[in-house]
Amino acid sequence: MTIEPSPGLKGAGAILTIDLGAVATNYRLLREKAAPAECAAVVKADAYGLGMAEVAPALWTAGARRFFVAHLEEAIRLREILAQASIGVLNGLMPGCEDEYRRRGLIPVLNHLGGIEQWREAARAAGTPLSAYVHLDTGMNRLGLGPKETDRLAGSPDLLEGIEVAAWMSHLVSAEEPEASVNEAQRQRFIDALARLPKAKASLANSSGIFLGPGFHFDIARPGCALYGINPAPYGRNPMATTVRLDGHILQVRSIDRPSTVGYGATRQVAKGAKIATIAVGYADGYQRRLSDVGRVWLGDHPAPVVGRVSMDLMTVDVTGLPDSVAHAGATAEIMGPRRTPDEVAEEAGTIGYEILTSLGRRYARRYVGGSPSAEMREP
Ligand SMILES: Cc1ncc(COP(=O)(O)O)c(C=O)c1O
Structure with missing residues (x-):
């Protein structure tokens, strides 16, 4: 599935694309x-x-x-x-x-x-x-x-x-x-x-x-x-096509100028010179708090590990060393999709893909693609 976020959806915290x-x-x-x-x-x-x-x-x-x-x-x-x-x-x-x-x-x-x-x-x-x-x-x-x-x-x-x-x-x-x-x-x-x-x-x-x-x-x-798209035969390669992709908007990218910590509870140390991007997706959107400090999102073709606690409306990822062309305010990060499937997110969260999908947030701008003529595109 190659889906580019539509420019019309820039105001939303994240865009959930569903491939009918x-x-x-x-x-x-x-x-x-x-x-x-x-x-x-x-x-x-x-x-x-x-x-x-x-x-x-x-x-x-x-x-x-x-x-x-x-x-x-x-x-x-x-x-x-x-x-x-x-x-x-x-x-x-x-x-x-x-x-x-x-x-x-x-x-x-x-x-x-x-x-x-x-x-x-x-x-x-x-x-x-x-x-x-x-x-x-x-x-x-x-x-x-x-x-x-x-x-x-x-x-x-x-x-x-x-x-x-x-x-x-x-x-x-x-x-x-x-x-x-x-x-x-x-x-x-x-x-x-x-x-x-x-x-x-x-x-x-x-x-x-x-x-x-x-x-x-x-x-x-x-x-x-x-x-x-959940793998029905998890003992082998998933035969099903990915149906969802979640792109979160980066709100800020900050450079760390002295050794410090990121997020609530100061759970994660960051070194001087690190760069942290803050994305507008949190546990109120169904991105579970137990996903704090685990997994990675994708900025273009670059992986960026999740660092610090996931909070209600925000999550933070480490973009140290990534080019500004992908790691800048207003860009999007692939939080879930072909490169990080709901099954993978579920494994990181200690749950099953069913729970990840049925918890998908209501605040996401939903975008339906690949549908029958009767399916409407619902834009914010
Ligand atoms: C009675 C029954 N049949 C079928 C299904 C579909 O199961 P699955 O999502 O594992 O394909 C469910 C889902 O929970 C169910 O409760």
């Missing part, structure tokens, strides 16, 4: 890998921080027809964006919200027998069958019918009266670790349950699950993170 073309490319790669299974798209948490209003239409244009979000509110928003899409709501059916689902054609993921009963009642009251996913817990112990509830459902399929099962689904615990024995254990539990339940489509694989091989694909794959 890369999202579409990632979708197509996952779809190919999952085929002949259908490839859905998980766009919860505002499309993992990238912006559902822009990302969902790009995925639709790339061929995605089945989407998943976590919350009802997200589903309502997505319905306004994509009138024709199939929309599943992972967190399930909140009591009293049945009408909302029905009116807007949203498909709840039923995570327990109580939810099944609620939806069955809603179907009865509506006098028409209603569609739902049914989530079977095969090892996560988080959401979904546990083994006893699954047994009960298998023994009394009439509990599903009026419910059209869009798919039986389950969720993998450790798909990014192909050696973990829990993957095969979950797959077997899922197969065993499917054999005892009424026939319908089945869905198990998240992004990493797609890379565990065809035995994990079933009928519908449900990738999220890989659409957005």
